[in-house]
Amino acid sequence: MTKKMIKKSILVMVFIILGKVLALVRDSLIAAKFGANYTTDIYNFALGIVYLLTTISYGLTTTFIPVHTEHLQKSAKKIRDKFVNNVINVSSIVTIVVTIILIIFTKNIIYIFAHDFVNNPNVFKMSVEMTRIMLLSLIFVSLQSIVTGVLQCHNEFYEPAAMAFVSNAVYIIYLIFLTARYGIKGFAVATVIGFFAQFIINVPKYKKLGYKYQGYINFKDSEMLNMFKLMIPVIISTSLIQLNVFVNRSFAINIFSGAATILDCANKINTLAYEVFAIGIAMIVYPTMSELAAREDKTEYKIAVKRAINIIVLIMVPAAVAIAVLRQPLISIIFKRGAFTSSAAKLTSSALLFYCPAMIFYGIRDILNKAFYSIKDTKTPMINSFVGILINIVINIFIAKYMQVSGLTLATTISSIIVTIGMLISLNKKIGNIDVRKIFNVLAKTIFASLIMGVFIFGVNKFCMLLIASELKASILSIIMSFFIGTGVYMACIHLFKIEEYMYMISLVKQKIRRR
Template sequence: MSDKKKATRSLVGIAGIVAVATLISKIFGLVREQVIAAAFGVGPVVNAYAYAYVIPGFLLILLGGINGPFHSALVSVLAKRDKSEAAPLVETVTTLVSLFLLIITVILIIFAGIFIDLLAPGLDQQAKLIAVQQLQIMAPLALLAGLIGIGFGTLNAADQYWLPSISPLFSSLAVVIGVGVLAWQVGGNLNTPNYLQLGGMVLAGGTLAGGLLQWIAQLIAQNQAGMGKLRFRFNWRLPGVTDVMKVMAPATLSSGMLHINVYTDLFFASFIPNAAAAMRYGNFIVLTPLGIISNMILVPFMPVFSRLTTPENWPELKLRIRQGLLLTALTMLPLTAIFIALATPIIQVIYQRGAFKAADSEIVVPVLMAYGVGMFFYLGRDILVRVFYALGDGETPFRVSIINIVLNGLLDFLFYKPFGTPGIVFATVGVNILSMIIFLGILNRRLHGLPLKEWSIHLLSLTGISVIAGLGTWAVSWGWEQIFGNQNLWLQLLQLTVTMAVAFGLFMILAIQLKLPEVDLLLTRVIQKFNKS
């Protein structure tokens, strides 16, 4: 068996583990959002939580997420070093990061009111008071975010993928239990004046408890793998620490600059009633498959990119970049077609119950459609950023992010009045498109040429196929409603099952005609999984 086949099988095996674990985690996340929607609807508690969670959530995604800069930096450095060097290096990095993030935690608690005022100047007074209290409760997530991110990178470097991918379910489980118990005690709907503040506290407390559980689970596994314990170590000159920080620091700044766009979006959203809550609900639906597929693609590709950075390996690196982009298109574009064509029944099935009414669905549907448009560009940009990280270059993504901040603010300003909440989402889509163009141009020069024309033709062909699949899916869905209606949950579920099958079927039948090796790779793996099941 060739080394290439071994590498491919290794990538596929890792992707399978990550996909299953992330799927389980996302299912718990979906249940969490359904519980929140049923309890609070599109109301002040969720609107306040959307702002209170901005900074803790930003840090969890930035520092504590799979494929975040902490994860990427540790994987890129530890993958090139002997395992015996890992524990002291990880403990030193953990000490340095913890001291800094502890200061951030204290600042968030003391100045919570100021942060909420800056984030949401248009927020009504009731929601603002709830948001301040929620932020103070969730402030320790700043420290936990860094520890979780280090755990992700360390465990992946030790070839452990199951626990890091499944551990986010602890957060979802804690929120579900907290909100569920409170709703049971008070008898149902918490979206009433008497329970708004208490409901907000329980929602924030459950989020904090979930983050703590996630970190403890990782720490135990990290210790068992011999990759470091909970120990203070101040040897900043230890070999490898500088290498980690050289990637981690600019990568964190780069990703942080990207998340400033989230702040900008929410700043403008605060002037639109319930926009933040609508964006939260719509974004979660898109992030569910996006998170699963991004982990399948990014997690196994990151160490591969890191091993192919020398000039003699550039042909293989270019092939892996192509694979990453085309696999992204093959998985994201049919989902884009589905989220645009079936936005209404999707929102009705997932959220419309309890305090979440038909009027709330009408607010969230166009937001979901807008998020669907940007799926490929979001993940495609992340693929290219990881290539720069593997090359030891965190500065280029950082510089591009600065450009993006200005562009995002301008587009938000231009779009939020005429297009409302979807306009804010489209501003982010535009930023990601520009990022991909810039990154591809720089890589084309740095790697002495990329087959950009060939890649563009393939991507445009897949985009055209997704349009056809979307139109076909919409037609089938419309016909279904005319014949059977959609007046109950079972009919809606059956409608979604049939129409989503049509979308994927049409897309793959047409994509096969392009005879792309990535299509064969994807189909082969799906068939293998099906046969094993």
């Protein structure tokens, strides 16, 4: 990553962190207002369907970026605008048709994937109503995917990164002021409004770049059709990743009431660092990798891929260790209040422990996916995703009844490790040597440094819990002290190891200080 890219990544991460802070407030309010019961299970199920279908928009953005980047380099403004508007109109029509079909067959979907909801007529009725409401979000997701794709092609990343902040602000306003009056169904409506807010925040920058909406539609446009063909493996690949989450929820629903919510809470904490750092870095790196691939600059392309993976490792490994050690204080601060009981907190803590390693491989997997997509290989990630979900289902079948929710999280971790290693080997074979040995060397050093950090923050956490009687106050103090002490210990360790990417970032900081 260049100096400019690192600077953009940092600013993008700031926006994502702000969004995650509001997400924590949102999740805390959801736990307090609704607890872990069938109502939150219904909401999480309906949201899971929406997220499963947003893979289509993700595939659209992923394949749109390389095509439109080429337009910006070679085509006239009139041609590029025509293409963008055609994609917007055609994808919107398809999305509306799909949404209508899903609304018609909502009962059948619930019967297949959440059969336990059918046993209680009131629960079944509520699940149908909420799912139908939340399916309307897909229309705004489709529009947002193209607009954000345009912005990223112009290296405008701040608005897309701020989307979570805006939508979470909508959710928090509802949870604070309107929950008592409209309940969980009203929250489903608020979710739709949140997705609309994610779309609308990108529109001013989109217009500022000179784009204007036109009602142009051409279903036979060859370039658009080729893009849609490339989309199919991307959609399948991403759908399988989301389906993996959906399958876990389906297993959880059949374990005990509230198990799906326990799983969801563990997942939310686990993906904190992943969504802040890995997604931000992947967002910045992808247009650069696409450009290098288009120029056929294999040397710089390999360097960009390796450096992105190593930076992910340097960030995600200590984050995973820290969350594993501090999982109980985190759960106490975020969820343990109101209807979210000590029993639910204990179950969430157990599930989270087995989940933590997965976040490291999620981050690496995202970079590898972008690497394949940038060279127009959309099939390899699809095949690996399919293998991953098969592994996950098989492990779930054998261990879920013994380990319950913790078994589901362990299965996800094992699956993610196998799939990521398989993708790394495949990419190395496809483009030549990307110095896999160096990547594993950095991983080994980072794990060692993170474990040393983990010992220190474990001691800090124990000290805080013994020092203060109040669990909430002790948890807050533990998180704050662990952050500063853990960061210091970890940076000292990796500095001694002289890891290249770390030393590069340190040199940039020193240069900036000298200039000032």
